[in-house]
Amino acid sequence: MRSPKSPVLTIDGLIKDVGPLPTLDGKMLRVVSDVSLIAGRGEVTALLGANGAGKTTTIECAQGLQKRTGGTITLLGADPGTAGADLRARVGVMLQDGGLPPSARPIPLLRHIAGMYRNPRPLDELVQRLGIDSFSRTNVRRLSGGQKQRLALAAALIGNPEVLFLDEPSAGLDPQSRQLVFELIAELRDGGMGIILTTHLMDDAQRLADYVYIIDGGRNVAEGTVAQLLQHNMPETPHRDHVRTLHFEALPGLDFTGVLPAEIEIRETRSGSYTATGALTPEDLAALTAWWAHHSIMPGSLSMEARSLEDVFLDISGREIR
Ligand SMILES: Nc1ncnc2c1ncn2[C@@H]1O[C@H](COP(=O)(O)OP(=O)(O)OP(=O)(O)O)[C@@H](O)[C@H]1O
Numbered sequence: 001m002r003s004p005k006s007p008v009l010t011i012d013g014l015i016k017d018v019g020p021l022p023t024l025d026g027k028m029l030r031v032v033s034d035v036s037l038i039a040g041r042g043e044v045t046a047l048l049g050a051n052g053a054g055k056t057t058t059i060e061c062a063q064g065l066q067k068r069t070g071g072t073i074t075l076l077g078a079d080p081g082t083a084g085a086d087l088r089a090r091v092g093v094m095l096q097d098g099g100l101p102p103s104a105r106p107i108p109l110l111r112h113i114a115g116m117y118r119n120p121r122p123l124d125e126l127v128q129r130l131g132i133d134s135f136s137r138t139n140v141r142r143l144s145g146g147q148k149q150r151l152a153l154a155a156a157l158i159g160n161p162e163v164l165f166l167d168e169p170s171a172g173l174d175p176q177s178r179q180l181v182f183e184l185i186a187e188l189r190d191g192g193m194g195i196i197l198t199t200h201l202m203d204d205a206q207r208l209a210d211y212v213y214i215i216d217g218g219r220n221v222a223e224g225t226v227a228q229l230l231q232h233n234m235p236e237t238p239h240r241d242h243v244r245t246l247h248f249e250a251l252p253g254l255d256f257t258g259v260l261p262a263e264i265e266i267r268e269t270r271s272g273s274y275t276a277t278g279a280l281t282p283e284d285l286a287a288l289t290a291w292w293a294h295h296s297i298m299p300g301s302l303s304m305e306a307r308s309l310e311d312v313f314l315d316i317s318g319r320e321i322r
Contacts, residue, residue: 002211002223004040008076008163008194009062011037015070016057032057032218035071039211041162042186043317044195045083046209048309049203050317054218055198059165062196063093072159076163094152101230102141106117106132106151109140110158117159126154129184131177139155145172153181182207202310212309216317233314243307245277249300252293259291260284272300277307 014035018115019028024151026117032054039045049055055214062073064080064087078087100109114120127133130150135143143151149196156164169185170178185208189195199205205212206226214222214229222232230243260266264278292299 002038004038004043004211006041007038007074008041009037009039009045009196010074011035011058011062011071012069012073014058014061014068014073016033016054016061016066017069018057027042030069030218032061034219035213035215036220037213037223039163039194039196041194042189042192043210044189044197044208044240046197046199046205046212047215048199048205048212048313049215050200053215053317055200055215057218058215059167059196059198063165064088089159089161092156092159092164094156094164100140100148100152100155102139104140105137106140106143106154107136109151110154113155114158119160120158120161123158123224126157129180130154131180146174146177150177150181153184155190161193163196164188165196165198167198168201168204169197169199170201202308203311206309213317214313222312222316226309229309229312230307233315242279242281243277244280244304244312245275245307246280246288246302246304247273247275248302249273250297254297256288256291259288277311280304 014032015030016026016032016049016136017030020026021029035054035197037045037047047058048057053202057066061068062075062080064075064083067081075083076090078085080087104112107123109125110127110132110312114123127136130153132147132151135147140148140151149169153166153169156279157168166185173181185195189210197205197208209226211225212223212229213220224232249272252268253267254274256266256274260278260280261284264280264284266274266276269275270305291297
């Protein structure tokens, strides 16, 4: 595990059992068996995992909303399982479904929440920044999904927290709102806030995260900066940062043995449709096109893209649906 200069959240060997469950003859079910992470001040730390991986359970234990079965958690120097209102006042939480009272109107609601904190953020600035004035007369119940998300973010920020938990912050946002929310998150991070982002949207993690933990089946399976994870399982070569996925279509059943270095396998994924992933060099591309020229093959299509966090995630946590 890494060691950021100023940790805001440390989770070490978290275990969480739920139950007893009637479906398990009254036995307990272990939903988190070994999760550890460190989130630093002035950083966005992402927790990535497929549905049911244990992200929400982990984060709710970190916020003190669920009681852990084992392991240790330190949030801003305190144990969230036993700490009181003082700790909660330093922590902002943006939930996926907003958790906002349906009959409230946005601005009185934010004013009410601000009143519960010692040093709240200026309300007008936040309202204007998140474009809340445009729907300030509408009840929470009637807000669109994206408007609710923006209001939930404002509610999480109004208390001026040192740590911010975000659960799928871009869910339901249109491209303009998404951009605006991402810019705000980056600014808050640069201002020193410790931000913990839970998501299964790889794009969000790739754009926002300084450090990523991938969890699967209730335990850590990989971690690193986005750049480090993009090189996951790639051989140690000087071209490790040239990891690309190449797709092309040509005649079915071609044998490419020996055309590219041994560690870059060209697979026929469908009849006549080929894919190669690896640290490709310009020389490799030249060798492949020379081979095509030599065999008078003109591919029907050809594309190449950088390896994405999504590719790495699927490699690590498998392709089966959960
Ligand atoms: N009280 C409970 N009773 C039974 N199963 C539970 C309970 N709480 C959590 N689980 C199970 O534990 C696993 C982890 O749940 P969790 O909500 O933490 O996953 P997640 O990673 O947040 O998933 P998602 O991305 O779908 O929100 C899931 O399989 C869930 O069904």
